[in-house]
Amino acid sequence: MLFKKEKKVIELILKHLDMTEETVKDSLKTIQYYIDGNISEAKVWARKTRSNESEADIIRYEIRDKLYRGAYLPLLREDVYKLVESIDKVGNAAEACSDFFLNQRPLIADELKPYFLDIGKESLSIIGSLKLAVMCYLKGDCKIETVRDHTREIGIQESRVDKLEWDLTKEIFNSELDFAHQSHLKLCLDSIVEVSDRAEDAGDQLELATLKSMV
Secondary structure, three states: OHHHHHHHHHHHHHHHHHHHHHHHHHHHHHHHHHHOOOHHHHHHHHHHHHHHHHHHHHHHHHHHHHHHOOOOOHHHHHHHHHHHHHHHHHHHHHHHHHHHHHHHOOOOOHHHHHHHHHHHHHHHOHHHHHHHHHHHHHHOOOOHHHHHHHHHHHHHHHHHHHHHHHHHHHHHHHOOOOHHHHHHHHHHHHHHHHHHHHHHHHHHHHHHHHHHHHO
């Protein structure tokens, strides 16, 4: 019975992971369409982003319910749920990023658009590395070192995002835009890199769970 409960939780976590990935991918499309000037299409993908994130929340609640009902040993229960919560925060950040663009409508100068597109792609594509790492851990068909290789890749990608963030911040504040406009673009940038920051946190939580499983 315990094994069946754990198997169901794993299935739900993988489903939650899929929905989070869709949320992040849809958010990236929102950003890309917005920067290209296609606001109507950006709205479509922003709605999809919100819908997928809401679905991920429903699955998260179901996972929590299963854990409360005794899935996993008490020692592992907290780590499992913390991992799910950390993944969910990636989806939340992606939804917030999408909403920032559609609600606040940042005015991005043409010369800055390539920078925003590059960092958007780098920050939000980190969901791919996170998904690989989590799937590897949950399915149990990878060596522990392979899981840790995936989590290291998350950290490496987040470092690339940090470099792009530094460069774009410099471009923004060296531009001839007024300070209020510069500050708004920096807030926009912050919303983009928040996704990779939360993914790195999820990777750290996964690595902690992995280390505990080695004991």
